[in-house]
Amino acid sequence: MKAAVIVFPGSNCDRDVQVALRQSMGREPLMVWHKETDFDAVDLIVLPGGFSYGDYLRCGAMAANSPVMKEVVARAAKGVAVLGICNGFQMLTETGLLPGVLMRNADLRFVCRDVGIKVETSQSVFTSRYEQGEAIRIPVAHHDGNYFADEDTLSALEDRGQIAFRYCDADGTVTPQANPNGSQRNIAGVYNEAKTVLGLMPHPERLADPKLGGNDGRPIFDGLVEALS
Amino acid sequence: MTTAMASERPVTPEVVREHGLSDAEYELVLDIMGRAPNLLELGIFSVMWSEHCSYKSSKKWLKTLPTKGPQVIKGPGENAGVIDIGEGLAAIFKMESHNHPSFIEPYQGAATGVGGILRDVFTMGARPVANLNALRFGAPEHPKTRHLVAGVVAGIGGYGNCVGVPTVGGEINFDPSYNGNILVNAMTVGIAPADRIFYSAAAGVGKPVVYVGSKTGRDGIHGATMASAEFDEDSEEKRPTVQVGDPFTEKLLIEACLELMATDAIVAIQDMGAAGLTSSSFEMASKGGSGVELELDKVPCREDGMTPYEMMLSESQERMLIVLQPGKEGLARGIFQKWDLDFAVIGHLTDSGRMVLKMHGQVVGDLPIDPLAEASPEYDRPWQPTPPRGDIDPASLTTATAAAEALTRLMATPDLCSKRWVWEQYDHTVMADTVARPGGDAAVVRIHGSNRGLAMASDCTPRYCEAGPERGGAQAVAESWRNLTAVGARPLAVTDNMNFGNPERPEIMGQFVGCIAGMKAACDALSYPVVSGNVSLYNETNGQAILPTPVIGGVGLIDDLDCLIGAALPGPDQAIVLIGETLGHLGASIYLRDIEDRRDGAPPPVDLADERRNGDFVRAQIHQGGVSACHDLSDGGLAVALAEMALAGDCGADISGALPENTPLTAWLFGEDQARYLVTSSDAEAVLAAAAEAGVAARLLGRSGGDRLILAEGEAISLAELREAHDNWLGDYMKGQG
Numbered sequence: 007m008k009a010a011v012i013v014f015p016g017s018n019c020d021r022d023v024q025v026a027l028r029q030s031m032g033r034e035p036l037m038v039w040h041k042e043t044d045f046d047a048v049d050l051i052v053l054p055g056g057f058s059y060g061d062y063l064r065c066g067a068m069a070a071n072s073p074v075m076k077e078v079v080a081r082a083a084k085g086v087a088v089l090g091i092c093n094g095f096q097m098l099t100e101t102g103l104l105p106g107v108l109m110r111n112a113d114l115r116f117v118c119r120d121v122g123i124k125v126e127t128s129q130s131v132f133t134s135r136y137e138q139g140e141a142i143r144i145p146v147a148h149h150d151g152n153y154f155a156d157e158d159t160l161s162a163l164e165d166r167g168q169i170a171f172r173y174c175d176a177d178g179t180v181t182p183q184a185n186p187n188g189s190q191r192n193i194a195g196v197y198n199e200a201k202t203v204l205g206l207m208p209h210p211e212r213l214a215d216p217k218l219g220g221n222d223g224r225p226i227f228d229g230l231v232e233a234l235s
Numbered sequence: 236m237t238t239a240m241a242s243e244r245p246v247t248p249e250v251v252r253e254h255g256l257s258d259a260e261y262e263l264v265l266d267i268m269g270r271a272p273n274l275l276e277l278g279i280f281s282v283m284w285s286e287h288c289s290y291k292s293s294k295k296w297l298k299t300l301p302t303k304g305p306q307v308i309k310g311p312g313e314n315a316g317v318i319d320i321g322e323g324l325a326a327i328f329k330m331e332s333h334n335h336p337s338f339i340e341p342y343q344g345a346a347t348g349v350g351g352i353l354r355d356v357f358t359m360g361a362r363p364v365a366n367l368n369a370l371r372f373g374a375p376e377h378p379k380t381r382h383l384v385a386g387v388v389a390g391i392g393g394y395g396n397c398v399g400v401p402t403v404g405g406e407i408n409f410d411p412s413y414n415g416n417i418l419v420n421a422m423t424v425g426i427a428p429a430d431r432i433f434y435s436a437a438a439g440v441g442k443p444v445v446y447v448g449s450k451t452g453r454d455g456i457h458g459a460t461m462a463s464a465e466f467d468e469d470s471e472e473k474r475p476t477v478q479v480g481d482p483f484t485e486k487l488l489i490e491a492c493l494e495l496m497a498t499d500a501i502v503a504i505q506d507m508g509a510a511g512l513t514s515s516s517f518e519m520a521s522k523g524g525s526g527v528e529l530e531l532d533k534v535p536c537r538e539d540g541m542t543p544y545e546m547m548l549s550e551s552q553e554r555m556l557i558v559l560q561p562g563k564e565g566l567a568r569g570i571f572q573k574w575d576l577d578f579a580v581i582g583h584l585t586d587s588g589r590m591v592l593k594m595h596g597q598v599v600g601d602l603p604i605d606p607l608a609e610a611s612p613e614y615d616r617p618w619q620p621t622p623p624r625g626d627i628d629p630a631s632l633t634t635a636t637a638a639a640e641a642l643t644r645l646m647a648t649p650d651l652c653s654k655r656w657v658w659e660q661y662d663h664t665v666m667a668d669t670v671a672r673p674g675g676d677a678a679v680v681r682i683h684g685s686n687r688g689l690a691m692a693s694d695c696t697p698r699y700c701e702a703g704p705e706r707g708g709a710q711a712v713a714e715s716w717r718n719l720t721a722v723g724a725r726p727l728a729v730t731d732n733m734n735f736g737n738p739e740r741p742e743i744m745g746q747f748v749g750c751i752a753g754m755k756a757a758c759d760a761l762s763y764p765v766v767s768g769n770v771s772l773y774n775e776t777n778g779q780a781i782l783p784t785p786v787i788g789g790v791g792l793i794d795d796l797d798c799l800i801g802a803a804l805p806g807p808d809q810a811i812v813l814i815g816e817t818l819g820h821l822g823a824s825i826y827l828r829d830i831e832d833r834r835d836g837a838p839p840p841v842d843l844a845d846e847r848r849n850g851d852f853v854r855a856q857i858h859q860g861g862v863s864a865c866h867d868l869s870d871g872g873l874a875v876a877l878a879e880m881a882l883a884g885d886c887g888a889d890i891s892g893a894l895p896e897n898t899p900l901t902a903w904l905f906g907e908d909q910a911r912y913l914v915t916s917s918d919a920e921a922v923l924a925a926a927a928e929a930g931v932a933a934r935l936l937g938r939s940g941g942d943r944l945i946l947a948e949g950e951a952i953s954l955a956e957l958r959e960a961h962d963n964w965l966g967d968y969m970k971g972q973g
Contacts, residue, residue, distance in 0.1 A: 015575065016483050018399020022667040055665075057397040060483025116392050116660045147396070147662040212664045217681065217796060219670070 007234040009035040009050040012078065014069050019055035019091065019211065026211035027052070030227035040072045049234040050087045051078055053094030055147070055209060065108060065150045066096030075101060087131055087234060088203040089226075092148055095195070095205030104196055104205045105163065106155035111148070112188025118147040120220070121186055123171040123194045123208055124178050130201040131233040133170070135225030141178035142222035144213045146186055146194075151207040153189035153196075160190055170195035170204055243274045243544070250274070254281035255464065260612060267606045275544045275592065275600045280607065282457070282510035282548060283517060286772050289611045292738035293770045296751045300765045301758045306727050307766055308429065314355040314506065315425075316766025317432055318728045320792050324682065325429040326689055327361040330369070330422035330732040330788040332771035336477040337419040338466070341386025346394040346480040348421045350552050353398060354506035357489050358555065360433040360496050361425025364666065365680045366395045368405040368421045369693040369732065369786045373414030375649050375968055380409070383417050385969065390480075391421070392660040397482035398489070401669050402661035403678035405693055409649040412697075415466055415776030420732040420769075422788040424691055426682060433496060435515075436522035437503035437558040437584060444516070444527060444582040445564070447571050448488050448507075448554035452537035454478050455511070455550025465737055466776040484553040484576070491574040492555065500563035507554040513547045515556040516582075517590065521608040526587035531594045535577040543592055543599045558584060618744035621704050627821045627836040629899040638904050639952040641830050642874045642944075645905075647960035648829050649968075651871055656965040674883070675802050676721040676867055679793060688793040690724035696870070697782035699838035702823040704749025705756075708785055709841040712757035713909060715789035717867040720850040721912060723798050723857035724791030726761065731768040731787055736780025738772045746783040753841070754785060760843035761850075763789070798858050802866035804884030807940035809863055810919030811888055813873065815849050815911030816932045817895065819902025825870045826905035845910040852931045853912050861922055868911040874904040874946060876913050882958055887941035891948055893934060900947055915939060 009027050013020045020037065027035040035052070038045045059068035069075065075097070082088045082103055090098040098104040111117055120143050125136040136142065155163070163169055171194040173184045185192045187207070195206025210223030244250060251261050254277055264272055264280050272280065282288055290297065302310035308325055309317035315329035333348025353363050368391055373380045395402045400423070437444075455478035495501060503523065505515040512534070520527040531543050537551070559567055564580060571578035585591070592600035636644075645651055658673035670688055671679035677692040694715040700707030712729065719726040731754065736743040758764055774781040793799060821827050822836025856862045864884070868876045881888055895903055916922045919935050926933035937945075945951040 016397070016486055018397075018486065018665060022665070025667060056399060057483060057486070060397070060481070062483065115389075116396055116662070118396075118662045118664060119659050145664045147664060149396075209664070212667045215667070217670060217686075218664075218667060219672075 007031055007050060007231045008048040009052060010038045010045055010048040011035050011052045011054055012038050012040065012074055014040045014058035014072065016058045016060055017054050017056035019209065023052050023054045023091065023211040026214045026227050029214065030224065030231045038074060040074050043073045043077055048086065050089065050230055051081060053090040053097050055092030055094060058093055066093055066100040069097045070100035079103060082203055085202055087230065089132065090205040091209055091211065092207055095207055096150065098203060098205040103203050104198060105159050106153055106196065108150050109152040109154050110150050111152050116149040117186050118145065119186065120145050121208055122174045122176055122184055124174040124180060126169045126171060127167055130197060131230060132204045132226055133229065134233055135229035139178060141174050141176060143220055144208045144210050144223045146208045148207055151187040151189065153193040155190060163196060166199060168197045168199065169193055170197050171206055246271055246274055246277050251277065254278065255285060256281055260284060263610055267603060267610055275547060276602055278544050278548050279513050279602060282513055283607060284611055288510050288514055290770055291612045292614050292616050292772060293733065293747065294613050295615055296748055299751060300755050302764050302766065304762060304764045307764055308432065310766045311768060313434060314358045316728060316730055317359065318766060319429060323429055325427050325432060326424060326790055327356050327359050327427055328422065328424040328730055328790055329355050329767040330420050330730045330786065331355065331769040332732055332734060333419045333421065334416060334734065334771050334774055337387055338417050340477040341383050342390040343477055343479050345387040345390030345419050347478045347552050348419050349391055349394040350480045350482065350485050351508050352421045352423045353400065353485060354508065356423040356425040357492055358433065358504055358506045359427065360431050361427035362493060363400045363423050363425040365424045365678065365691060366400050366402040366421065367691060367693050367788060369695065370405065370407045371413045371418035371784060372409050373417065374411040375409055377414045381969060387419055388657050388660050394480055394482045396662040398486045399665050401663045401665050403663050403669055403680060404673050404691060407654055407657060408697065410697065410782055412782045415779060416774040416781050418734050418781065418784055420786050422693060422730065424689060424790060431496065433501060433504050435503050435505040435519050437519040438523035438525050439502060439584055440586045442502055442561055442584045443559050443564055443580045444529065444584065445557045445559055445567065446534060446554065446579045446581045447557060448576055449481060449484050449551060450535040450537040450577055451546055451549050452551045453541065453545055453549060456545060456548045465773050478550045478552050480552050487574040487576055488553055488555065491571050491576055494570050495567055498566060500559050500567050502558040502560055504555060504557045507556060509550065511548065511550045517604060517608065519556065519558060520590065521604050526585035526589045526604060527582060528585050528591040528593065529582035531592055533579050533581040535579050543594050616738050616744045617741045618748045619741040620745050621749055624702055624822065624835065624837040627827065629819060629821060629902045632831055632901060636830055638874065638900055638946050638950045641826065642878060643952060643957060643960050645825060645829060645871050645875055646878055646957055647964045649964065650825065651875060652964035653962045654965060655962065656969060670796060670799060671722060671801060676718040677724065679722055679799060681796060686796050688796050688799065690719045690722050690791040690793055691789065692718035693786055693788045694718060695784050695786040697784045698823050698828065700746065700750055700783040700785060702836065703838045704746045704783055705753040706838045706841055707783065708750035708753025709757040709843065710838065710909060711785055711787045712754050712761065712763060713841050713846045714869055715787040716761045716763055716846065717850060719789050719791035720854050721865045721867045723800060723854060724793045726763050726789055726791040728764050728766045729787050729789045731765055731785060733768065733770045734774055734781060734784040734786065735772050736775045743780055750783055750785045757841065757843055761847055800857055800862065800864055802864060802880050802883055804880045804886040804888065804915060804939045805863045806886055809915040809917060809939040811890060811936045811939060812914050812916060812919055812922050813911065813934045813936050814853055814914060814926065814931060815845065817898065817903060817906060817908050817911065819898040819906035820908045821902055821906050824905060824907045839907050839909050841909050848929065849910045849912065849931050852926060852929045853914065856914065856922060856925065861925065862914040862916045864915040866913050868913065872905045872907050878944060878957055880913060881944055881954055882961060885954065886939050887943045887954055888937060888939045889945040890937035891945045893936045894947055904946055
């Protein structure tokens with residue numbers, strides 16, 4: 007698999023995801039600067055977490071209009087896998103590659119903690135290494151992760167199997183207490199219709215190493231390598 | 236001859252006073268200048284000689300602290316301290332206060348405190364890897380406290396989270412003495428190649444002086460002078476002296492500076508912190524024995540019409556001054572342009588020994604550098620020792636509170652309750668190297684790409700420092716050393732942040748002198764030198780001083796992260812062993828204050844030989860795998876430490892079978908004797924035997940297991956009840972329900 011990590015000014019999880027990809031790929035991903043408009047063909051594009059352009063307009067809004075994003079959108083249309091984590095998820099909703107928006111957390115505070123998320127399907131290039139219904143534990147760290155879409159959109163997402171992850175407790179039960187930010191229907195991550203684009207708020211790259219107290223994020227990267235090689 | 240700007244106010248005695256200079260200091264100014272200064276020059280003297288920049292009241296005593304050791308690469312005097320952490324790497328760290336601004340404007344005050352300390356560290360070539368903060372607020376019931384807590388925590392998070400440096404640890408106390416003067420002390424730890432450390436001394440005639448980062452605005456003018464005075468009712472009108480932070484620009488500045496540092500273009504580099512362009516250019520030229528000429532028209536400004544006075548005294552954030560090797564301007568400009576940052580050559584070094592400031596081709600300021608720096612006042616302020624206090628006789632305790640009930644109450648006090656509400660607002664997992672998260676004795680961050688780690692903690696017990704400054708100073712250092720030891724780290728060095736009241740009062744100066752004496756003794760005994768620090772005086776409002784608060788930020792090294800242990804009880808059937816001697820010292824304890832409502836008594840003695848022996852023993856046991864968990868004993872003594880271990884591990888414990896015969900139960904459970912640790916082990920005999928051999932006091936207390944803490948016969952409490960009390964206080968309080 008070949009992968010590219012897009013680096014925006016203000017990205018701060020670019021190195022973390024680079025490390026996680028390297029660990030699973032056995033080689034370096036391409037690091038692509040936001041001012042570039044063309045880069046080598048890759049099988050996976052990662053939009054990392056952080057505060058792109060300071061998030062001063064609206065989270066992800068400036069990045070969605072950056073030179074490199076035209077290329078990302080074009081490649082996504084051709085079926086290249088795109089993974090947006092945290093700020094990357096916000097960019098994906100801002101570009102329209104994914105439906106919905108990410109609003110300020112319901113309690114208006116930044117939240118950093120490990121959360122449980124339930125894998126809604128293992129039928130995607132991102133989640134093939136998980137069991138359907140499995141609860142995994144990885145951290146969130148965001149101020150604007152409150153997923154919102156109108157009821158029709160939410161129902162359509164559910165009907166088409168586009169919900170990737172939901173916040174849940176340790177044994178996989180989806181409860182209001184497990185929801186760290188007020189997201190509709192506890193949604194932590196969503197796919198596009200073809201399930202080639204995934205956006206999620208939690209950070210799999212931050213718990214992909216047992217030394218850090220957990221390895222539940224690693225199967226996403228291992229699974230991608232397996233599926234896209 | 237300098238030209239005064241046409242619009243400038245003349246320098247009258249009143250203007251001199253407004254600039255915080257005493258008559259004697261102004262005489263010295265006239266002496267040095269050989270003429271009356273213009274307003275710009277007066278402003279420069281004012282900030283350079285402010286308490287904040289000159290350390291004029293504290294210098295004499297700071298010089299007595301130990302600053303050397305084989306691990307020290309660079310001690311105090313630079314932007315931050317530098318220590319050797321092996322394998323070709325250095326740790327660079329410092330703690331700095333942003334107290335006055337944070338009280339006036341909590342969000343921006345705290346945010347820019349984080350920004351400033353980050354710059355101090357990356358200025359020297361380090362990538363910041365961890366932030367900590369030590370916070371002190373007024374009484375919870377004070378009408379401002381909630382607002383200040385919310386603003387400060389949001390500000391620290393808002394800045395650190397955006398920059399992408401994990402905030403991994405710290406401490407929070409509440410005390411009425413901070414009602415009018417909160418303390419916000421921020422610490423940053425960074426890692427650099429040991430052979431590529433950057434300093435501020437700038438030499439070489441003609442070399443270009445370059446300004447990079449954000450534009451200069453009219454914010455923070457006289458921030459350093461404001462931070463060198465007491466508060467009164469009108470202090471909130473000083474809001475315009477508080478700077479405004481832009482963490483996004485800081486993030487770009489970090490990346491751009493580190494990129495430039497990887498080349499050989501830099502002669503010297505210095506961030507523009509307190510007193511901005513003035514102190515950065517002065518320090519660079521002074522340390523390098525140079526002169527400097529600046530063309531102020533070239534300074535990137537946020538608005539038109541800024542005067543030289545405003546430019547030189549602005550404390551706008553996210554700016555750096557760099558002296559480049561000649562011919563490297565193009566290379567450097569390219570890097571800063573890539574990151575969309577301002578870059579301007581604003582002057583050059585000279586051999587005149589003077590700072591010459593020009594605007595529109597005219598000289599608007601001309602000052603001698605060394606005389607100003609060297610003549611910077613140093614005071615031997617009169618001081619009065621704090622009167623010693625007696626010990627507390629446990630028999631004098633009047634309230635007959637059951638131990639279990641007292642423990643539940645203590646675990647829910649503002650000082651001892653869970654601080655999760657705070658640290659969940661800080662991104663503590665970014666950079667994917669945080670191996671011990673907030674809430675333990677010390678935070679641990681892995682050295683990227685290795686199996687080694689840096690442990691760090693911040694500590695101070697202000698009520699001890701008030702009750703007995705010398706013991707309090709020693710205890711702060713010892714507790715920091717213990718916290719690092721408890722995770723298995725070798726403590727290496729400290730940064731100190733000395734927060735006190737008005738040094739012109741002999742009793743306050745006596746607290747300062749006493750704390751320094753205690754710190755010196757402890758740093759010497761524990762081979763734990765001071766490599767950087769900061770002093771914040773005048774933390775007073777209307778004559779009410781804060782508790783003396785010398786915060787110690789310690790850094791230690793873990794050579795093998797496989798040995799790392801935490802404080803959580805690792806499960807049932809572990810033996811619980813108390814390391815260290817328990818005499819049941821209750822003076823100045825949390826129990827006395829929060830259960831008995833008494834603030835008397837001497838603080839606990841700090842036997843530094845015991846500290847060293849016990850700590851070295853515990854660390855060796857951790858390295859050998861002899862113990863499975865470890866926690867240091869501090870506020871609230873044995874009972875609180877055990878409760879914290881039980882809650883962290885979600886496992887009960889029974890220590891009712893090992894009560895001492897000669898110590899009253901309250902003193903045994905809640906006494907705050909120093910040099911103690913609780914450890915757990917599956918082989919108690921081995922631990923006890925090793926302790927006996929090492930001459931370390933050790934006592935088997937009982938075993939882990941169950942869902943209750945059993946402190947003594949009839950003194951049991953369920954973990955669920957304890958957790959309820961411990962976890963919810965702060966969140967409920969912030970919701971207005973506390």
